[in-house]
Amino acid sequence: MTEPGAYGGPTALRIMLGVHLRRLREEAQISRTDAGWAIRGSESKISRLELGRVGFKVRDVDDLLTLYKVEDDDERERLLTLAREANSPGWWQRFDDLTPQWFHSYLGLEMAADLIRTFELQFVPGLLQTPEYARAVMQLGRQDVPLSRSEQDRLVSLRMSRQDVLTRQRPARLWAVVDEAVLRRPIGSPAILKAQLEHLIDASRRHNVTLQIIPFSKGGYTATGGAFTLLRFNDADLPDIVYIEHLTSAVYLDKREELDTYVVTMDAVSITAAQPRETEKLIRQAIERLDV
Secondary structure, eight states: OOOHHHHHTHHHHHHHHHHHHHHHHHHTTOOHHHHHHHTTOOHHHHHHHHTTOSOOOHHHHHHHHHHTTOOOHHHHHHHHHHHHHHTSOOGGGGGTTTSOHHHHHHHHHHHHOSEEEEEESSSOOGGGOOHHHHHHHHHHHTSSSOOOHHHHHHHHHHHHHHGGGGTSSSOOEEEEEEEHHHHHSOOSOHHHHHHHHHHHHHHHTSTTEEEEEEOGGGOOOSOTTOOEEEEEOSSTTSOOEEEEEOSSOEEEEOOHHHHHHHHHHHHHHHHHSOOGGGHHHHHHHHHHTSOO
């Protein structure tokens, strides 16, 4: 099995190490407060480490392993190596000056994912966007401080690089459900939208991509809270995660009861949507309505 970190970089590795450390702490029956004291930190620091939300100091991990009485040399070295690798920069960090900090974790998780299920009401999902459509979306989001041409180019490059997750040696599976409004909303010029819709047809034919459309004729449906993404990983140490993006931040949910709610909602919108075999027909109907 391919290690998630090979694709997801430090984000996936931090989460994996955090899961191991939490399990070891609980087995040793040591509180977060006592663990924090051992590394000159606090209970909240241990919580952040166990959730993979922050980087690891190898010295801290070494001290925690001693506190948890991990005496097997091979196991200690494996976890310390994981800590070192978890501090390596991800490929996306060269875009740090253009992307918010809260988005960086998602980039790593997306690259590590085995299954990506996403629901969109307004835009074509980022993993299926053409460069021209992506550029038009970015311009909409930065009306207050317009991006320079070079900044746009770099952000488009970032979005296209993200799409490698669908074409790599062991590609992730993408299951996207979008509202019909996504096909009709005039993003960019009619020519840009037409090219984007034609690209969706091509993408929907890939063996690892499932695309469903919720037609206007279906009326209302369950997902009233807006767009969201479910990430699933091919490793038991990486919990499923729901990602919800807001205007100035994002939420990452991994509690079982929260996950269950979103899985049920995603299943519901998938049932409401037209069958995948109808996707191409619905997109072609949208293309026919364009004035190009």
